[in-house]
Amino acid sequence: MPENDNQSKSVLLDEVLEVLYTKREDGKVISLEGLARVEHFGLKFTREIIEDSVNAGLVEKADGVLILTEAGFARAKQIIRCYRLAERLLTDILNVQDNLVESSACRFEHVLSEEVTDSICTLLGHPRTCPHGREIPPGECCRRAMTEVKAIVRPLSQLISGETGTVAYISSPFHERLSRLESLGLSPGQEITVRQVRPSFIVSCGETELALEKSVADEIYLRVSTNHAKN
Ligand SMILES: [Zn+2]
Ligand SMILES: [Zn+2]
Incomplete structure (x- = not known):
């Protein structure tokens, strides 16, 4: 498979993990068909992504719904953390227009390393919620309340x-x-x-x-x- 396909697949996998994480946060579950509708990448492709994520030990199928495994939850948490911190950064510090925040934050979540994410978190003063009031999962930096980068x-x-x-x-x-x-x-x-x-x-x-x-x-x-x- 060409590298580009692999890259876009990993981006889509991240998005699937994100949806499952948010559902769990809301106390809800979602089926493969439901997920295909939400993600708009078609049932066949969604099924492929889910097969991959089941094989990678990130997702489990139980009673017709999709559930994050412990490993899947940990990975989803890091993606969500990155996304919601990016929302804070773009909205509060960079004053990016509302309609551009989502697409920019989406791009951030796939490229930022855990280390860079923690630096942004520290810079922002370890915020606990995104601009929509959803919880930002705390990182190592929040627990240690690092002082290397002085929070602005x-x-x-x-x-x-x-x-x-x-x-x-x-x-x-x-x-x-x-x-x-x-x-x-x-x-x-x-x-x-x-x-x-x-x-x-x-x-x-x-x-x-x-x-x-x-x-x-x-x-x-x-x-x-x-x-x-x-x-
Ligand atoms: Zn948000
Ligand atoms: Zn932090």
Whole structure:
């Protein structure tokens, strides 16, 4: 088989693993026929890909549905991690237009090594969710919280008194909380300065001072300025 076919096959295999991972995340399952419909590469080709992945020990067929094996789950997790970090990078740091994010993130996931992925993760402050609120599987870097690359984006809760930053994004599963923060002026692009970290977080945001709970401060990610503001 020519090399190109092998390459595109491995890309398609990655996509299949991704679909199975997302289904599992949602507590759902999918059949071969269902997968062929989702992926649009035809039943015959989908069957070939699945045969390959079964032979490679990545997927199992059980009761008419497809299930990730432990090895398949581990590989899917790394692909998903890469994809969702790429989404964060493209959306929050590079300000890439929404309609271009998906196709670009898709390309990232097949080319980035685990090491590069961890560097991006570190640079972004080890974010826990993608812009759609889905979990980014943590990597080695998150567990070790590496300090070699200083994070330019960090959760507000990790800042010290006097530090200033611009809100990069807010990563909260609670929609009400998001809109409440937005109504207080805490939205991407807003500059804030930390006034106090204990017993509660107090930040100044424009003309106003706001007190925030730790759990809220954990969810606000700031692009930290290198110059510390004086108290
Ligand atoms: Zn996403
Ligand atoms: Zn990380």
